[in-house]
Amino acid sequence: MIAACPECENKIDLPDTTRLSEVVECSDCRSELEVVSTDPALLVIAPEAEEDWGE
């Protein structure tokens, strides 16, 4: 399965065993991506904790 990274448009080759809700990493922008559909393959940005060094 080929899916596009929603962050950087990189083409990501997902194995056929990929399941819903699995988290994968984009090899280009290193975003953590959640699989929200397998047919067709669809990825969204997985939520993450932000750093804040400004305090």
Place this chain on the structure above:
Amino acid sequence: MIRAAVLGGAGYIGGELLRLLVGHPKVELAAAVSSRLGGKRIDGVHPNLRGVTDLTFCSEEELGEYDVLFLASAHGSTMSLLPRLAGHAKTVIDLSGDFRLTDPAQYERYYGIEHTATDLLGDFVPGAPELAREALKSADRIAVPGCMANAAILALRPVAAEGLIEPDVTIDARTGSSGSGATAGSNNIHAERSGAMRVFAPAGHRHEAEIAQACGVRPTMTATGVEAVRGVQVLCRAQLRDGVDEAAVRRAYRKHYAGEPFVRVVAQRRGAYRLPEPKILAGSNFCDVGFAVREEPRQLLAVAALDNLVKGGAGNAVQSLNIRMGWPERLGLEFPGLHPV
């Protein structure tokens, strides 16, 4: 094998050239010139070279014939040295600022002195493989860009060339102390330098002119010395043109740097190194280039990092030599940097 000589071998850039050349599989380091250390071993002033060479510094008068001569002498003096030194080698690679600018009026404006070898300016090709690879294949006069200039040029060139930004660009450059040379002074003693974030060039830094020339932008640049020995990082801010989004910016960087051996696009969403960081590039010839897009106001932040002595000087010179000689560009430059460091 070709024979190489380095003039100005006692300085930091010169020392970095010596380090790269003694490890280069197709170069014999045949001579290193120092005006003050003639007869002294080069590993005396560059102790990292102990055990890898027995070469001693010579004087300019002792120079023979070489295939390539690197000039790591100071700006202002190199333009007067070149006419009498050019006969020592077919190919000359200059790391000073004297032959980077094509317009002598700009040179006088930024360097504060008149250019005295204007007839030679047209002979030089930029030692910037990403901009001038084809010309470098036959160039016998090569002028390597300045360290902060090279970082800013690599950060801005793709988006400027693709017409994605407005021409006014502000550049915040940070540099390690080795960028100020190997000469001691009261401003550079440890008590003054340690912990300082010194804005040593609030306006009108010389590298502005190189960036304008290479990218066709109007840069205003500040330069700050930070708590590091090696490393340059530039933050370049520009207004995005109407309709330009983050995807278009990323496509521009991918298009320009997809095949480049020493430029990596680093714009990641996670990790401690999500944007270019000079710390992990020490000793390597990589320049990391990244970006972020701000939606309101619409602005591009382009970031680049490199080792000022390597991709910002000596490494770029050796990469240019590799191209000139038809060798693989990575030859002698494979070191990827250290982590942790």
